[in-house]
Amino acid sequence: xxxxxxxxxxxxxxxxxxxxxxxxxxxxxxxxxxxxxxxxxxxxxxxxxxxxxxxxxxxxxxxxxxxxxxxxxxxxxxxxxxxxxxxxxxxxxxxxxxxxxxxxxxxxxxxxxxxxxxxxxxxxxxxxxxxxxxxxxxxxxxxxxxxxxxxxxxxxxxxxxxxxxxxxxxxxxxxxxxxxxxxxxxxxxxxxxxxxxxxxxxxxxxxxxxxxxxxxxxxxxxxxxxxxxxxxxxxxxxxxxxxxxxxxxxxxxxxxxxxxxxxxxxxxxxxxxxxxxxxxxxxxxxxxxxxxxxxxxxxxxxxxxxxxxxxxxxxxxxxxxxxxxxxxxxxxxxxxxxxxxxxxxxxxxxxxxxxxxxxxxxxxxxxxxxxxxxxxx
Numbered sequence: 001x002x003x004x005x006x007x008x009x010x011x012x013x014x015x016x017x018x019x020x021x022x023x024x025x026x027x028x029x030x031x032x033x034x035x036x037x038x039x040x041x042x043x044x045x046x047x048x049x050x051x052x053x054x055x056x057x058x059x060x061x062x063x064x065x066x067x068x069x070x071x072x073x074x075x076x077x078x079x080x081x082x083x084x085x086x087x088x089x090x091x092x093x094x095x096x097x098x099x100x101x102x103x104x105x106x107x108x109x110x111x112x113x114x115x116x117x118x119x120x121x122x123x124x125x126x127x128x129x130x131x132x133x134x135x136x137x138x139x140x141x142x143x144x145x146x147x148x149x150x151x152x153x154x155x156x157x158x159x160x161x162x163x164x165x166x167x168x169x170x171x172x173x174x175x176x177x178x179x180x181x182x183x184x185x186x187x188x189x190x191x192x193x194x195x196x197x198x199x200x201x202x203x204x205x206x207x208x209x210x211x212x213x214x215x216x217x218x219x220x221x222x223x224x225x226x227x228x229x230x231x232x233x234x235x236x237x238x239x240x241x242x243x244x245x246x247x248x249x250x251x252x253x254x255x256x257x258x259x260x261x262x263x264x265x266x267x268x269x270x271x272x273x274x275x276x277x278x279x280x281x282x283x284x285x286x287x288x289x290x291x292x293x294x295x296x297x298x299x300x301x302x303x304x305x306x307x308x309x310x311x312x313x314x315x316x317x318x319x320x321x322x323x324x325x326x327x328x329x330x331x332x333x334x335x336x337x338x339x340x341x342x343x344x345x346x347x348x349x350x351x352x353x354x355x356x357x358x359x360x361x362x363x364x365x366x367x368x369x370x371x372x373x374x375x376x377x
Contacts, residue, residue, distance in 0.1 A: 024234070
């Protein structure tokens with residue numbers, strides 16, 4: 001168990017959020033069931049419950065706990081409709097991933113899907129129990145061009161890219177190709193070659209795929225959720241279900257990789273939040289490792305107070321930057337993160353000026369097609 005100073009922040013949450021935390025598992029724990037009964041004895045706004053379930057990606061898990069819910073009829077009807085829509089979306093995205101992976105294989109592209117349906121199948125055993133908005137695929141940088149040709153053939157259009165990923169859009173479906181696991185400012189500087197070696201098989205629609213090992217998926221979850229300031233309870237559910245599904249998880253390997261990538265605090269934070277908020281199972285050894293970081297209390301407080309508020313807006317630049325700095329345990333990483341962030345802000349006016357002057361030069365050519373500067377890709 002984690003110390004009381006971490007768990008106490010759950011008592012500051014709105015009752016509707018606390019109800020969702022109770023239901024954020026594929027099976028109710030005994031303590032969650034008791035808390036759920038107590039919460040439902042008091043006043044609850046079920047419109048808020050359902051709105052927040054949508055925002056936090058918890059519709060499937062909330063629907064799974066319908067027998068334990070004392071919600072009014074209209075709320076249960078809406079929950080059923082939301083679940084039907086979420087299930088249809090998850091199944092459609094899973095079918096799309098299978099089609100893309102088959103074509104990648106034909107084109108000789110080595111690719112590893114992660115999060116999304118891959119994580120849902122490996123951890124929940126059912127792709128409809130996890131909500132996901134897009135498809136994430138990791139591949140070698142040398143295979144990006146071949147993968148792009150496959151996606152173009154399927155009708156996907158490339159979106160603006162970052163240094164480590166690019167999105168491809170077709171209709172309401174987005175596929176993100178990653179050739180690194182996170183932005184450099186998140187400290188994942190080291191090679192990810194080990195992730196490819198440790199991959200595990202999973203079957204989706206009769207297609208056998210290789211996905212990250214549970215230990216690597218835990219690191220990927222911590223990175224992704226930390227990047228977004230843990231703004232979705234669904235990510236906590238993922239961590240808890242992964243730990244439940246893999247009791248023999250190699251935590252020594254997790255700690256080694258986290259230290260190597262400079263993300264120990266991010267991983268500790270994910271485990272602390274999942275344990276304190278959704279009853280994730282932690283062994284005594286792992287809980288002791290988490291407790292050794294005395295900087296977690298402020299981060300847990302921040303997530304509860306700012307990110308788990310009903311109708312919370314996405315984190316702004318200042319909030320996210322401050323959270324990311326405090327999420328780094330090494331001063332060298334903090335300084336590097338701050339320097340890169342400052343460099344981005346300081347060079348922004350110069351970059352905009354260059355783009356604006358380029359736009360003026362283009363407009364001076366009579367045969368040029370004029371595109372507004374802020375709409376260029």
